[in-house]
Amino acid sequence: MSAPVINCGHVIHELWDWLDGEMEPARFTAIREHLGVCRGCHGHMEFARNFLEHVHQPPASTGELDALRNRVRAALNAQAD
Amino acid sequence: MTKDPAARRVVSRDAFEQETIRFLPDVRRFALALTRDATEADDLVQETYLRAFKARDTFKPDAGTRQWLFTICRNAFLRGKERERWVTASVDADPGEETAGTVALHRAAVEAGIGDVYDRIDFGPALQKALGMLAEPFRVVFALVDIGGLGYAEAARELGVPIGTVRSRLFRARRELQQHLLAFARDAGLARDSAPESA
Secondary structure (H helix, E strand, O other), X not given: OOOOOOOHHHHXXXXXXXXXXXXXXXXXXXXXXXXXXXXXXXXHHHHXXXXXXXXXXXXXXHHHHHHHHHHHHHHHHHHHO | OOOOHHHOOOOOHHHHHHHHHHHHHHHHHHHHHHHOOHHHHHHHHHHHHHHHHHOHHHOOHHXXXXXXXXXXXXXXXXXXXXXXXXXXXXXXXOHHHHHHHHHHHHHHHHHOOOOOHHHHOOHHHHHHHHHOOOOHHHXXXXXXXXXXXXXXXXXXXXXXXXXXXXXXXXXXXXXXXXXXXXXXHHHOOOOXXXXXXXX
């Protein structure tokens, strides 16, 4: 069986699925290979990936989370009593 | 009727806390994406943990603690705000077209000299502001997948919708968020075509 033919249109339509790892391994590999040789698609992929990397960064500071953690613990203690 | 005592798992407060409190940062991010307000998010996190504690004996650890907390958080949010109506909203588009929209945004950003826009803006506050401009069906899917870390199938199960609906809503959410972030960058004078004229 021959490998799937991937063009720029396919890559653009499936970019988010690829970045999320939500596709069959053979398709994932074929798109990765296309991205390795196509500067245009690679640039689009980097732009989308950069967005996701920023989204995935935790925004709250440690101090804020510690305060919230203590508040939740106190509420749980009060409920358990 | 006498219940079988072995069927009920008794979970102490300490054991509950040990199992759940490590997910508090994730629940807080998820709550913030839903409420768009830090104070409301903190209240929702507390409500989530209290509801989870009440239901602790029915929780099966192998079901995934984090996802269980997200479910409780989302239900508390929807119940509190009486926002169930979004579930039936007709809002779905073609996922492929939404992805193509992201590519078009990239081209526009490069042309405006802000291809690196996400590195140049204060991303966290800008994202919060942009999330506030999203309709609820999109915000919820974005929160589940991009903040909660659920896969498409898990999010579909969570929401009781087909996986294609999750994809289309997620991709539209991402495209709209990117659109808003680029607009903020233009408003801040970062884009080439929005630079202030020299005197």
